Amino acid sequence: MVTVYPILIAIAYALLSYRFSVWRTKAMLDQQSRPLTDPAIISLADRLAAALELPAIKVHVFEIEPVNGLAAPDGRIFLTRGFLNAKMRGEVTPEELAAVIAHELGHVALGHLRRRMIDFTGQNAVFVMLSALLNRFIPGLGIWIANLISTALMARLSRRDEFEADAYASALLLKAGIGTAPQKSLFRKLEALTKAKGGTAPAWLMSHPATAQRIAAIEANEIRWQVDQG
Secondary structure, eight states, X not given: OOOHHHHHHHXXXXXXXXXXXXXXXXXXXXXXXXXXXXXXXXXXXXXXXXXXXXXXXXXXXXXXXXXXXXXXXXXXXXXEHHHHHHHXXXXXXXXXXXXXXXXXXXXXXXXXXXHHHHHHHHHHHHHHHHHHHHHHHSTTTHHHHHHHHHHHHHHHHHHHHHHHHHHXXXXXXXXXXXXXXXXXXXXXXXXXXXXXXXXXXXXXXOSSOOHHHHHXXXXXXXXXXXXXXX
């Protein structure tokens, strides 16, 4: 029988680890970021703010080269310097970066940052429980299998959040008059922009949905919304 104490210890450790990660991330962003000054992107961010009936959406630039957007634990929105450099080279458009901003706003508005803490804690509890159980029947392999299962669970939860943030972004982009075309075109570019290698992991282990799935979900939402409005 699996005792409750290792699970409680795992939960406590996960909470402390998450809190430390939040603190470290905030400190790093404070040190390595500055306010966005690109007028084209700011103009589009203002349109998103107007659609949300907000006075403004403040976007910051995270001074790292990888192409990415992120929502900080305190709700701030960031584009990386790598993304802005890609825009300067003509590889992405301001509208596509507005789609990134809308997506990250979705993570904030839908409470995904808080949910990730719960998911991370749950993943650790599942790992400890499965490790103890499986090691009784498959000594040596139990921990490996438990880690595989808990990682797959976390990846699935992450993909759920990405689909939800995509839907939020689509609705916001449509309301702002920008439309979803930049959102979909950016997805088609992301693999090349991030120099990702396809097929390196099973789809069910990936933390983000496949491009085709994300675009299909956006288009399905558009059709459903048109029907609802009609």
